[in-house]
Amino acid sequence: MTALTLKNVNKSFGDVHVLKDINIDIEDGEFVVFVGPSGCGKSTLLRVIAGLEDASSGEVRIGDDLVNTTPPSKRGIAMVFQSYALYPHLNVRKNMTLALKQEKQPKTVIDERVAEASRMLDLEGYLDRYPSELSGGQRQRVAIGRAIVRHPKLFLFDEPLSNLDAALRMNTRIEIANLHAQLSASMIYVTHDQTEAMTLADKIVVLRDGRVEQVGSPMELYNNPANQFVAGFLGSPAMNFLPADQVGESGDHIVGIRPEDLVVEGDGPLQAQVRHVEELGGDTNIVADLSGTSVTIRQFGQFAVRPGETVSLAAPESRRYRFDGAGQRIG
Amino acid sequence: MNKARSNPLNAAAMHAALILYTLIALFPVFVILINSFKTRKAIFREPLALPNADSFSLIGYETVLKQGDFFLYFQNSFIVTVASLFFILLFGAMAAFALSEYRFKGNTLMGLYLALGIMIPIRIGTVAILEMMVATGLVNTLWALILVYTAQGLPLAVFILSEFMRGVSDDLKNAGRIDGLSEYAIFFKLALPLVRPAMATVAVFNMIPIWNDLWFPLILAPAEEVKTLTLGSQVFIGQFVTNWNAVLSALSMAIIPVLILYVIFSRQLIRGITSGAVK
Ligand SMILES: Nc1ncnc2c1ncn2[C@@H]1O[C@H](COP(=O)(O)OP(=O)(O)OP(=O)(O)O)[C@@H](O)[C@H]1O
Ligand SMILES: [Mg+2]
Numbered sequence: 119m120t121a122l123t124l125k126n127v128n129k130s131f132g133d134v135h136v137l138k139d140i141n142i143d144i145e146d147g148e149f150v151v152f153v154g155p156s157g158c159g160k161s162t163l164l165r166v167i168a169g170l171e172d173a174s175s176g177e178v179r180i181g182d183d184l185v186n187t188t189p190p191s192k193r194g195i196a197m198v199f200q201s202y203a204l205y206p207h208l209n210v211r212k213n214m215t216l217a218l219k220q221e222k223q224p225k226t227v228i229d230e231r232v233a234e235a236s237r238m239l240d241l242e243g244y245l246d247r248y249p250s251e252l253s254g255g256q257r258q259r260v261a262i263g264r265a266i267v268r269h270p271k272l273f274l275f276d277e278p279l280s281n282l283d284a285a286l287r288m289n290t291r292i293e294i295a296n297l298h299a300q301l302s303a304s305m306i307y308v309t310h311d312q313t314e315a316m317t318l319a320d321k322i323v324v325l326r327d328g329r330v331e332q333v334g335s336p337m338e339l340y341n342n343p344a345n346q347f348v349a350g351f352l353g354s355p356a357m358n359f360l361p362a363d364q365v366g367e368s369g370d371h372i373v374g375i376r377p378e379d380l381v382v383e384g385d386g387p388l389q390a391q392v393r394h395v396e397e398l399g400g401d402t403n404i405v406a407d408l409s410g411t412s413v414t415i416r417q418f419g420q421f422a423v424r425p426g427e428t429v430s431l432a433a434p435e436s437r438r439y440r441f442d443g444a445g446q447r448i449g
Numbered sequence: 450m451n452k453a454r455s456n457p458l459n460a461a462a463m464h465a466a467l468i469l470y471t472l473i474a475l476f477p478v479f480v481i482l483i484n485s486f487k488t489r490k491a492i493f494r495e496p497l498a499l500p501n502a503d504s505f506s507l508i509g510y511e512t513v514l515k516q517g518d519f520f521l522y523f524q525n526s527f528i529v530t531v532a533s534l535f536f537i538l539l540f541g542a543m544a545a546f547a548l549s550e551y552r553f554k555g556n557t558l559m560g561l562y563l564a565l566g567i568m569i570p571i572r573i574g575t576v577a578i579l580e581m582m583v584a585t586g587l588v589n590t591l592w593a594l595i596l597v598y599t600a601q602g603l604p605l606a607v608f609i610l611s612e613f614m615r616g617v618s619d620d621l622k623n624a625g626r627i628d629g630l631s632e633y634a635i636f637f638k639l640a641l642p643l644v645r646p647a648m649a650t651v652a653v654f655n656m657i658p659i660w661n662d663l664w665f666p667l668i669l670a671p672a673e674e675v676k677t678l679t680l681g682s683q684v685f686i687g688q689f690v691t692n693w694n695a696v697l698s699a700l701s702m703a704i705i706p707v708l709i710l711y712v713i714f715s716r717q718l719i720r721g722i723t724s725g726a727v728k
């Protein structure tokens with residue numbers, strides 16, 4: 119069964135056309151990540167799904183119901199905001215129970231759900247605190263708890279981790295992945311961090327300028343990008359793009375090679391001058407100059423090379439991606 | 450804590466300036482208070498001296514209290530001030546919420562129109578207001594005053610509050626919508642508590658001019674049973690003789706309710722500031 123169907127959804131603010139003909143299907147229990155650069159319309163799309171904005175045209179279906187005119191609270195969704203958006207004058211328990219009280223749920227159900235959520239999220243000791251008395255990570259968990267207690271059919275997350283520091287972000291990411299496994303609910307997760315997208319998603323939707331560029335599993339998109347934008351967006355460090363003649367091909371197309379597919383070999387056909395070396399311990403990233411174009415080379419392990427040296431590179435034929443002038447994949 | 454605040458020299462200078470200002474501001478009140486407890490002669494002989502065994506007298510308070518209707522005047526002023534503040538805050542906050550939250554045609558124009566009242570003194574319309582009050586039969590009722598003061602206070606209230614309403618996070622309101630709160634609940638339960646400091650500011654700004662106003666009570670409600678305190682006190686100020694004991698005593702007593710209201714609002718102000726941390 120499908121959890122969410124978007125059909126030709128458009129959204130304009132006055133003259134600004136923000137979402138353009140969005141078509142997406144999300145299956146029950148799927149974890150779907152929307153990625154894209156800042157300003158591409160991810161939050162707007164999420165708000166249209168939530169019912170906080172009306173779609174200018176098109177259909178939004180949650181489960182089997184057309185919900186274009188259903189108010190947010192009746193759509194069976196719950197949302198976690200980037201800014202947490204906790205009610206500052208209510209304590210943690212009341213933050214979590216407000217929606218249930220609004221739905222007139224019996225007290226036993228409310229207590230049970232709060233107990234369940236606070237156990238899952240380790241919030242049992244904090245139920246009587248106010249949001250201003252919590253750390254950033256705790257606030258984030260309360261925001262997630264507020265979503266969990268509602269038992270929604272569909273969770274919506276809008277960049278929930280972007281206000282957390284790197285270590286906490288990784289922990290919370292794992293927590294969200296566990297949560298998804300436990301709750302088996304459908305989740306939509308917005309981010310512009312491609313690591314989050316790759317690690318969490320069953321399915322990634324890449325957006326650019328209000329259009330869907332490609333939909334697929336993380337590895338599908340990584341191994342088989344439909345165009346230059348998707349190829350450059352996923353993967354870190356980003357894919358190298360070189361004019362065909364610089365890598366010994368004829369034609370005026372562009373060749374994409376991932377940093378890990380550029381191999382340093384004594385008798386490699388390409389000569390590059392090393393400009394900068396990043397030693398990460400486990401990996402070494404080399405930024406080098408290949409006939410005027412800057413390329414990144416990723417070597418596994420530690421690798422002794424100095425700026426100014428020349429390295430010979432090889433790029434296996436099978437690991438090359440080719441794009442035409444408009445950025446579409448041609449091979 | 451920031452550096453400037455923890456530096457003892459800065460702190461001392463700041464406190465000295467604040468104390469000086471407090472003294473200057475409180476001096477007239479102090480003079481009124483001490484003189485209200487003195488005999489008429491003592492007031493004129495040594496206006497700045499504290500009352501002593503010789504000069505102490507309660508004659509002023511006795512006159513005022515014997516003047517019979519003083520408590521009624523008190524009550525009238527209190528009702529008018531509190532009711533006006535209530536309506537100013539309620540309607541002001543509602544208008545501000547609508548202007549800042551909803552996108553509708555003529556939103557900006559409406560905001561400008563409402564703010565226009567800040568620049569046009571309401572007293573210009575006194576004649577028209579009086580005619581309206583006569584036509585509606587509201588002359589010599591407290592409602593006449595409450596309506597006029599509400600109208601007088603609304604423009605500034607809308608102006609200040611809409612600025613603060615715009616500051617209430619969209620995400621917070623949207624979280625409320627997803628949690629099933631109605632627009633009214635979002636206004637009363639989320640927006641209002643967050644702009645409480647601004648509401649207290651508006652209340653304090655409006656309270657003093659309303660409490661002290663002489664103009665509209667004199668014109669719209671001069672009848673005995675609806676006289677306000679300021680108007681009622683005028684009986685002691687004659688064309689030829691002024692009963693200074695009574696005037697000073699009346700003024701001293703008039704300070705008390707304003708003081709109480711002020712303490713209530715300023716506590717709200719402080720609580721709002723300390724609990725308002727959203728993030
Ligand atoms: N209320 C609005 N009125 C007009 N334009 C808007 C409005 N809300 C969003 N936009 C525009 O829509 C576009 C997409 O905004 P959106 O917030 O969806 O971006 P985003 O992909 O979430 O970006 P980010 O990653 O920075 O959060 C932006 O160009 C923005 O200026
Ligand atoms: Mg966004």
